[in-house]
Amino acid sequence: MPRRTMIEAIRDAMDVSMARDERVIVFGEDVGFFGGVFRCTQGLQAKYGKSRCFDAPISESGIVGSAIGMAAYGLKPCVEVQFADYVYPAYDQIVSEAARLRYRSNGDFTCPIVVRMPTGGGIFGGQTHSQSPEALFTHVSGLKVVVPSNPHDAKGLLIAAIEDPDPVIFLEPKRLYNGPFDGHHEQPVTPWSKHELGEVADGHYTIALGKAVIRRPGAAVTVLAYGTMVYVAQAAAEETGIDAEIIDLRTLLPLDLETIIASVNKTGRCVVVHEATLTSGFGAELSALVQEHCFYHLEAPVARVAGWDTPYPHAQEWDYFPGPARVGRALLETMEA
Amino acid sequence: MADAGMLRFHVPEPEVRPGGTPDFSNVAIPKAGSVPRPEIDVDPRDIRDMAFSIIRVLNRAGEAVGPWAGLLSDDELLEGLRHMMTLRTFDARMQMAQRQGKTSFYMQHLGEEAVSCAFRKALAPGDMNFPTYRQAGLLIADGYPMVTMMNQIYSNEADPLRGRQLPIMYSSKEHGFFSISGNLATQYIQAVGWAMASAISNDSKIAAAWIGDGSTAESDFHSALVFASTYKAPVVLNVVNNQWAISTFQGIARGGAGTFAARGLGFGIPALRVDGNDYLAVHAVAKWAAERARRNLGPTLIEYVTYRVGAHSSSDDPSAYRPKAESDAWPLGDPIVRLKNHLIQRSVWSDERHAQAEAEILETVIAAQREAERHGTLHAGGKPSTRDMFEGVYAEMPPHLRRQRQQAGV
Numbered sequence: 001m002p003r004r005t006m007i008e009a010i011r012d013a014m015d016v017s018m019a020r021d022e023r024v025i026v027f028g029e030d031v032g033f034f035g036g037v038f039r040c041t042q043g044l045q046a047k048y049g050k051s052r053c054f055d056a057p058i059s060e061s062g063i064v065g066s067a068i069g070m071a072a073y074g075l076k077p078c079v080e081v082q083f084a085d086y087v088y089p090a091y092d093q094i095v096s097e098a099a100r101l102r103y104r105s106n107g108d109f110t111c112p113i114v115v116r117m118p119t120g121g122g123i124f125g126g127q128t129h130s131q132s133p134e135a136l137f138t139h140v141s142g143l144k145v146v147v148p149s150n151p152h153d154a155k156g157l158l159i160a161a162i163e164d165p166d167p168v169i170f171l172e173p174k175r176l177y178n179g180p181f182d183g184h185h186e187q188p189v190t191p192w193s194k195h196e197l198g199e200v201a202d203g204h205y206t207i208a209l210g211k212a213v214i215r216r217p218g219a220a221v222t223v224l225a226y227g228t229m230v231y232v233a234q235a236a237a238e239e240t241g242i243d244a245e246i247i248d249l250r251t252l253l254p255l256d257l258e259t260i261i262a263s264v265n266k267t268g269r270c271v272v273v274h275e276a277t278l279t280s281g282f283g284a285e286l287s288a289l290v291q292e293h294c295f296y297h298l299e300a301p302v303a304r305v306a307g308w309d310t311p312y313p314h315a316q317e318w319d320y321f322p323g324p325a326r327v328g329r330a331l332l333e334t335m336e337a
Numbered sequence: 338m339a340d341a342g343m344l345r346f347h348v349p350e351p352e353v354r355p356g357g358t359p360d361f362s363n364v365a366i367p368k369a370g371s372v373p374r375p376e377i378d379v380d381p382r383d384i385r386d387m388a389f390s391i392i393r394v395l396n397r398a399g400e401a402v403g404p405w406a407g408l409l410s411d412d413e414l415l416e417g418l419r420h421m422m423t424l425r426t427f428d429a430r431m432q433m434a435q436r437q438g439k440t441s442f443y444m445q446h447l448g449e450e451a452v453s454c455a456f457r458k459a460l461a462p463g464d465m466n467f468p469t470y471r472q473a474g475l476l477i478a479d480g481y482p483m484v485t486m487m488n489q490i491y492s493n494e495a496d497p498l499r500g501r502q503l504p505i506m507y508s509s510k511e512h513g514f515f516s517i518s519g520n521l522a523t524q525y526i527q528a529v530g531w532a533m534a535s536a537i538s539n540d541s542k543i544a545a546a547w548i549g550d551g552s553t554a555e556s557d558f559h560s561a562l563v564f565a566s567t568y569k570a571p572v573v574l575n576v577v578n579n580q581w582a583i584s585t586f587q588g589i590a591r592g593g594a595g596t597f598a599a600r601g602l603g604f605g606i607p608a609l610r611v612d613g614n615d616y617l618a619v620h621a622v623a624k625w626a627a628e629r630a631r632r633n634l635g636p637t638l639i640e641y642v643t644y645r646v647g648a649h650s651s652s653d654d655p656s657a658y659r660p661k662a663e664s665d666a667w668p669l670g671d672p673i674v675r676l677k678n679h680l681i682q683r684s685v686w687s688d689e690r691h692a693q694a695e696a697e698i699l700e701t702v703i704a705a706q707r708e709a710e711r712h713g714t715l716h717a718g719g720k721p722s723t724r725d726m727f728e729g730v731y732a733e734m735p736p737h738l739r740r741q742r743q744q745a746g747v
Binding site: 096 | 465467497498499501502506508509510515516518520523525526527528529530531532533534535537538544556557560561563564567729730731732733735736737
């Protein structure tokens with residue numbers, strides 16, 4: 001099976017979708033001729049023409065707003081916001097328009113769009129190229145929110161998102177674009193070509209939205225993670241020797257609650273990990289759900305490991321990033337509780 | 338260099354406030370028929386002055402004059418008059434229904450009926466409007482059933498939107514009427530996107546964007562103009578300048594630009610101003626812009642100069658911020674009276690027939706209202722179910738909503 005980076009897998013997902021369905025179009029800042037600042041759309045304009053892959057003005061509300069109009073017409077736009085940190089000008093279009101169009105018009109108009117955006121830190125991007133705003137979207141009725149953690153999933157989830165009849169926020173952990181990253185920033189990058197999840201089948205396949213996967217089976221404690229934190233959690237489990245069951249959520253909304261409940265009821269302990277800031281983060285929702293559904297199986301308080309409640313700093317990136325040492329400490333404390 | 342002194346902060350004010358004498362002497366009104374009608378493939382740079390004039394067809398004597406006249410037959414004009422009269426009567430009845438507690442909220446069109454009624458007739462089937470809350474004439478003039486509009490206003494059991502949307506936020510794809518958001522200006526860029534999609538698909542349909550004077554200050558208005566200009570989208574960009582954004586006079590959004598139409602100039606978009614109370618002028622200018630869009634010549638910005646005679650909404654009281662008699666002083670008159678006088682001048686209408694038509698229309702509207710009320714009003718009779726509240730958030734209900742619906746006991 002061919003090995004691909006996450007960038008290549010994402011590009012392949014758009015390529016496959018554009019070849020199968022001429023309603024699929026791709027646009028965004030620097031997306032057309034150049035192929036995107038992370039090269040996710042490289043070659044698509046040459047292959048499908050300027051009507052189906054083109055550069056947009058620097059206007060996120062314009063990109064998402066025009067995509068909503070295109071979707072109302074009957075196209076299936078898959079647009080790129082250059083960094084998740086830049087999505088806020090489009091927030092009104094996403095929250096008040098895309099998310100509610102089906103509901104408010106009782107299905108007269110629908111909004112099958114995908115808004116792709118690189119998310120998360122670990123690249124010395126400072127406060128404007130590092131944020132993880134997923135909780136701002138999981139709070140919104142009518143959206144779906146996806147965070148892939150590897151090339152294989154990224155392709156299958158993105159094709160599923162493009163084919164989905166409703167708007168999907170597709171957050172791509174940019175630190176994973178070229179290889180899995182476990183938080184040990186001082187070590188050389190492992191490329192996806194050396195990782196089994198870098199195996200990406202050719203052609204069309206989908207991974208259903210709303211289905212989590214167990215990355216590491218274990219009996220001692222459940223770790224709920226997504227994106228980059230999946231690998232950080234794996235490193236923490238190896239380094240502490242704790243037999244953690246690591247769940248890669250993949251889709252945050254809708255959430256695969258069944259898989260979570262089954263695991264926590266089995267282990268009796270739960271640690272929630274995300275890179276986004278702690279307060280009102282998606283971990284708060286996960287923690288609440290676990291105590292609602294698994295309270296009588298819990299042997300320790302649900303722990304959360306997250307980014308500190310500060311803006312994402314530049315020089316202090318590795319003090320901010322919830323790396324394997326912090327996750328490991330949470331695992332140990334949860335086991336001792 | 339001389340000392341410039343202290344900086345002073347500038348806040349524009351309308352000419353007159355409550356208690357003052359209404360004064361529109363600063364609104365320059367060109368004579369009807371005086372503005373030329375350029376070819377549709379005109380270079381936008383050659384008609385920049387049109388962004389500062391006003392295209393008018395009907396003169397004080399009720400005659401249709403000048404190069405923008407002569408597009409509509411007597412029958413079409415009589416139909417247009419009927420549409421405007423219907424909209425006004427519909428508004429009066431629904432405003433009253435709101436006061437009677439049959440619904441929570443209403444927004445009327447008083448004085449602005451010509452804009453949406455005449456515009457609709459310049460479009461072709463399949464074209465799509467992205468309206469604001471004051472363009473119900475688009476539906477009336479397209480034959481959308483009044484009963485269905487009322488069902489929506491009442492949020493009753495026959496409401497096509499199942500009680501989810503604020504009154505008057507209609508949606509009808511079939512009638513080329515995009516779902517009204519209620520948030521301002523968001524639909525402007527969506528209209529441009531829809532038009533881009535039509536061009537991407539090599540279709541022949543065009544879009545029409547709608548916005549009010551106040552909302553042009555939103556960034557989505559500017560995004561829309563950039564995208565429309567860049568991609569030469571087949572879209573008509575409408576700005577309805579009715580002088581008032583709730584209590585805020587249009588100068589607050591307009592700033593130093595002479596007119597709202599002038600906003601188009603920096604984008605290289607042809608920009609026209611039209612007498613919004615002149616059915617013939619609105620239709621002729623809309624037709625010109627629609628033709629440009631359909632022939633791949635790109636967007637046109639149209640500013641409709643009109644006046645919001647009524648309150649902003651059923652929750653608003655204009656006497657708190659503008660003189661009571663201001664609407665009487667408005668120099669462009671009443672759109673219904675002006676078209677009526679024109680048709681009388683053409684000897685195809687009379688005061689008697691007008692009075693008779695008013696009575697007939699009132700009867701039709703009341704009959705529709707009775708039928709709608711058989712399906713319930715907001716607080717009485719049939720209403721959408723609690724189950725409807727949970728449906729339609731997604732194409733397929735996800736597990737967490739199913740759980741919540743069960744918790745709600747439905």
